Amino acid sequence: xxxxxxxxxxxxxxxxxxxxxxxxxxxxxxxxxxxxxxxxxxxxxxxxxxxxxxxxxxxxxxxxxxxxxxxxxxxxxxxxxxxxxxxxxxxxxxxxxxxxxxxxxxxxxxxxxxxxxxxxxxxxxxxxxxxxxxxxxxxxxxxxxxxxxxxxxxxxxxxxxxxxxxxxxxxxxxxxxxxxxxxxxxxxxxxxxxxxxxxxxxxxxxxxxxxxxxxxxxxxxxxxxxxxxxxxxxxxxxxxxxxxxxxxxxxxxxxxxxxxxxxxxxxxxxxxxxxxxxxxxxxxxxxxxxxxxxxxxxxxxxxxxxxxxxxxxxxxxxxxxxxxxx
Amino acid sequence: xxxxxxxxxxxxxxxxxxxxxxxxxxxxxxxxxxxxxxxxxxxxxxxxxxxxxxxxxxxxxxxxxxxxxxxxxxxxxxxxxxxxxxxxxxxxxxxxxxxxxxxxxxxxxxxxxxxxxxxxxxxxxxxxxxxxxxxxxxxxxxxxxxxxxxxxxxxxxxxxxxxxxxxxxxxxxxxxxxxxxxxxxxxxxxxxxxxxxxxxxxxxxxxxxxxxxxxxxxxxxxxxxxxxxxxxxxxxxxxxxxxxxxxxxxxxxxxxxxxxxxxxxxxxxxxxxxxxxxxxxxxxxxxxxxxxxxxxxxxxxxxxxxxxxxxxxxxxxxxxxxxxxxxxxxxxxxxxxxxxxxxxxxxxxxxxxxxxxxxxxxxxxxxxxxxxxxxxxxxxxxxxxxxxxxxxxxxxxxxxxxxxxxxxxxxxxxxxxxxxxxxxxxxxxxxxxxxxxxxxxxxxxxxxxxxxxxxxxxxxxxxxxxxxxxxxxxxxxxxxxxxxxxxxxxxxxxxxxxxxxxxxxxxxxxxxxxxxxxxxxxxxxxxxxxxxxxxxxxxxxxxxxxxxxxxxxxxxxxxxxxxxxxxxxxxxxxxxxxx
Numbered sequence: 001x002x003x004x005x006x007x008x009x010x011x012x013x014x015x016x017x018x019x020x021x022x023x024x025x026x027x028x029x030x031x032x033x034x035x036x037x038x039x040x041x042x043x044x045x046x047x048x049x050x051x052x053x054x055x056x057x058x059x060x061x062x063x064x065x066x067x068x069x070x071x072x073x074x075x076x077x078x079x080x081x082x083x084x085x086x087x088x089x090x091x092x093x094x095x096x097x098x099x100x101x102x103x104x105x106x107x108x109x110x111x112x113x114x115x116x117x118x119x120x121x122x123x124x125x126x127x128x129x130x131x132x133x134x135x136x137x138x139x140x141x142x143x144x145x146x147x148x149x150x151x152x153x154x155x156x157x158x159x160x161x162x163x164x165x166x167x168x169x170x171x172x173x174x175x176x177x178x179x180x181x182x183x184x185x186x187x188x189x190x191x192x193x194x195x196x197x198x199x200x201x202x203x204x205x206x207x208x209x210x211x212x213x214x215x216x217x218x219x220x221x222x223x224x225x226x227x228x229x230x231x232x233x234x235x236x237x238x239x240x241x242x243x244x245x246x247x248x249x250x251x252x253x254x255x256x257x258x259x260x261x262x263x264x265x266x267x268x269x270x271x272x273x274x275x276x277x278x279x280x281x282x283x284x285x286x287x288x289x290x291x292x293x294x295x296x297x298x299x300x301x302x303x304x305x306x307x308x309x310x311x312x313x314x315x316x317x318x319x320x321x322x323x324x325x326x
Numbered sequence: 327x328x329x330x331x332x333x334x335x336x337x338x339x340x341x342x343x344x345x346x347x348x349x350x351x352x353x354x355x356x357x358x359x360x361x362x363x364x365x366x367x368x369x370x371x372x373x374x375x376x377x378x379x380x381x382x383x384x385x386x387x388x389x390x391x392x393x394x395x396x397x398x399x400x401x402x403x404x405x406x407x408x409x410x411x412x413x414x415x416x417x418x419x420x421x422x423x424x425x426x427x428x429x430x431x432x433x434x435x436x437x438x439x440x441x442x443x444x445x446x447x448x449x450x451x452x453x454x455x456x457x458x459x460x461x462x463x464x465x466x467x468x469x470x471x472x473x474x475x476x477x478x479x480x481x482x483x484x485x486x487x488x489x490x491x492x493x494x495x496x497x498x499x500x501x502x503x504x505x506x507x508x509x510x511x512x513x514x515x516x517x518x519x520x521x522x523x524x525x526x527x528x529x530x531x532x533x534x535x536x537x538x539x540x541x542x543x544x545x546x547x548x549x550x551x552x553x554x555x556x557x558x559x560x561x562x563x564x565x566x567x568x569x570x571x572x573x574x575x576x577x578x579x580x581x582x583x584x585x586x587x588x589x590x591x592x593x594x595x596x597x598x599x600x601x602x603x604x605x606x607x608x609x610x611x612x613x614x615x616x617x618x619x620x621x622x623x624x625x626x627x628x629x630x631x632x633x634x635x636x637x638x639x640x641x642x643x644x645x646x647x648x649x650x651x652x653x654x655x656x657x658x659x660x661x662x663x664x665x666x667x668x669x670x671x672x673x674x675x676x677x678x679x680x681x682x683x684x685x686x687x688x689x690x691x692x693x694x695x696x697x698x699x700x701x702x703x704x705x706x707x708x709x710x711x712x713x714x715x716x717x718x719x720x721x722x723x724x725x726x727x728x729x730x731x732x733x734x735x736x737x738x739x740x741x742x743x744x745x746x747x748x749x750x751x752x753x754x755x756x757x758x759x760x761x762x763x764x765x766x767x768x769x770x771x772x773x774x775x776x777x778x779x780x781x782x783x784x785x786x787x788x789x790x791x792x793x794x795x796x797x798x799x800x801x802x803x804x805x806x807x808x809x810x811x812x813x814x815x816x817x818x819x820x821x822x823x824x825x826x827x828x829x830x831x832x833x834x835x836x837x838x839x840x841x842x843x844x845x846x847x848x849x850x851x852x853x854x855x856x857x858x859x860x861x862x863x864x865x866x867x868x869x870x871x872x873x874x875x876x877x878x879x880x881x882x883x884x885x886x887x888x889x890x891x892x893x894x895x896x897x898x899x900x901x902x903x904x905x
Contacts, residue, residue, distance in 0.1 A: 040785070046816045051466065170377075
């Protein structure tokens with residue numbers, strides 16, 4: 001196990017360098033740069049643009065800039081955002097918590113509903129339950145998130161049951177701790193429903209097909225023939241086997257924790273990383289983008305590793321030696 | 327082969343699962359009900375706090391380093407310049423400088439500073455602050471957009487403090503734009519000088535600075551900034567301005583700017599009463615006007631857009647002349663007859679109706695009518711008339727070579743590319759309207775919008791474009807556009823950075839720009855800029871399209887709220903009517 005872990009972690013290093021280098025390259029190959037916007041401003045002459053290029057180091061060759069960035073990263077310094085002139089780490093840090101809370105809640109929402117519903121519809125294949133829930137699932141998958149967000153905000157506006165957007169109320173600072181938590185949760189409900197339903201739909205479909213596939217396999221028939229109760233068959237044999245791909249997916253989901261959901265954030269006015277990073281990509285704020293690429297990469301690789309370890313725990317057919325040789 | 331097996335006992339299993347789902351759902355409901363925070367809605371009028379929304383986060387709190395509109399909006403409340411302008415007359419008026427004398431034919435300007443101004447940390451405001459700010463702005467290590475506006479023929483202005491409340495500026499030659507340029511924020515020397523001397527100015531006052539450390543002279547002080555949520559301001563109790571009865575100003579106790587990064591969401595916020603003022607888009611104006619009574623709001627025009635949005639044809643030889651061969655497009659695009667025909671083919675009314683819901687006006691002059699002093703009202707628009715356009719083209723030798731295909735005098739079919747930046751629906755529609763009208767004249771236009779950064783690269787480096795629809799924002803001071811108007815300017819879109827003016831009329835514009843800065847009084851300067859607009863109108867390097875009619879909606883309980891396209895008129899008097 002230790003060898004496996006060591007090997008996997010060592011393998012990550014060239015991957016991280018490779019991925020970040022390619023991202024850096026792609027960012028530089030895009031026509032224009034962070035200063036493009038200012039170049040079109042009649043009151044900023046080229047001399048000022050050149051001063052800024054020198055100040056931001058944009059006039060240096062690509063390899064040198066990448067090497068400098070990588071060197072700084074080794075010292076846990078993700079550089080300075082060009083747009084904000086503050087450190088990338090503090091910028092990401094100031095919004096990361098909200099994004100994690102939102103992603104985690106909607107993930108829990110999606111998973112907690114998708115798995116039981118998936119089981120229901122699979123065990124009652126082609127029943128009215130199956131049809132209705134599957135219809136809802138497809139609906140959830142096909143309605144664009146931002147549109148659903150608007151619908152819910154309109155609903156909130158009409159009923160007054162929920163706040164119309166925002167991460168917390170304007171008077172948040174004057175509330176006591178319990179009210180603060182309540183206020184936060186109150187603001188989280190609608191975005192969690194929006195993001196959760198989209199995730200839930202596909203998870204539920206996956207669960208359904210997994211169970212349907214396994215339900216008809218030979219070992220299930222054996223279990224039934226053995227006289228096990230249907231409950232034991234479904235829970236102990238079918239469900240446990242059906243969960244395999246979900247363990248891997250949970251690993252990938254880790255990478256999404258900090259990805260944010262830019263459109264929903266914009267529409268529902270949530271504080272988070274999604275919009276910040278989208279803006280950074282649009283305005284070619286190189287170091288901010290690189291910071292998020294680095295975070296995403298590390299989380300993805302880490303998630304994969306954790307998923308593999310979890311798989312060993314869940315599935316007796318998988319062990320470390322077999323994965324090491326993969 | 328299938329082995330029949332007994333029907334699974336569904337009920338036991340699914341009964342449980344259904345119960346599970348039911349429990350989860352009711353827990354969620356209970357949670358949501360329990361979390362509904364019951365407390366009185368903040369009463370904006372009672373608190374005298376004005377709520378508004380802004381579209382994006384500030385990028386910096388350092389007024390010298392600002393290059394984006396959002397940061398500018400946030401800092402306007404906190405800092406002041408020596409001179410401001412009246413948002414209605416657009417003429418300069420005193421701010422931190424009580425008055426100024428112009429001597430020596432405009433080469434010496436003496437500013438008399440107000441004596442009753444205090445920084446928000448209690449220190450007095452003095453001439454030292456002005457000298458320090460100018461020094462920082464001119465520092466080559468502090469790249470900023472203020473320096474160019476106070477640089478005369480490449481030379482800085484000499485600034486000296488005659489005494490604590492008098493600043494003298496000595497210019498190499500008379501330079502009228504200085505009056506409007508002196509609106510930039512004055513910084514507190516006593517707070518920032520040590521860090522500046524240590525070479526840390528570019529890192530000063532980033533958005534991670536605690537708001538209490540931002541020391542200004544403005545009407546409000548920032549008390550809170552929550553990224554992508556809001557900026558909170560409280561009245562500056564020591565603000566120097568007093569009302570006619572000697573009462574304190576500003577009248578509002580505070581302001582809250584919500585950061586709502588989506589226009590539709592802002593609209594919803596206004597409808598729900600969470601913000602008190604809102605600048606509606608053309609498609610929202612009719613709805614708001616219809617429901618004005620029940621929403622207790624006022625919706626009114628605040629003026630014509632300050633910018634200009636135009637088509638321009640590339641007449642840059644660097645794009646068309648290769649190995650001694652000149653591309654025919656250069657000949658067309660420098661032919662005044664061809665350009666006149668193009669101007670008559672721009673269907674401004676269709677653009678107004680389709681893209682702006684009728685809430686726009688045809689643009690004729692390059693300077694917006696909102697710029698009351700410098701706008702030239704005497705120009706005659708090129709009427710939309712395809713028959714006339716065809717006649718002009720025919721007479722100049724651009725005839726139909728076969729049905730539906732127009733050729734140039736050498737019989738080559740006229741085809742060119744049209745572009746604009748992606749993601750702006752209105753520009754997209756305007757380009758398509760232009761493309762369709764030109765198709766009726768037998769001219770084929772290949773329209774392809776480009777990502778903004780790509781477009782900028784084409785306009786300013788590779789020059790690889792034929793025709794573009796592009797817009798610039800406007801300022802009151804017309805000399806701010808000199809980078810665009812001057813033949814040597816890098817934003818002289820149609821042929822940038824010319825070593826010598828390529829045409830006599832471009833030379834004339836250069837000369838008028840110089841003359842326009844020599845006279846100090848805005849009203850006496852105006853004729854020079856009127857003449858520049860006349861030349862642009864006659865020579866058509868740019869073909870004006872339309873300007874949006876801007877609206878603002880606000881709650882009826884607001885008093886003295888006078889929005890204009892240049893900002894609020896006397897914002898210090900705004901208050902909520904007492905109930």
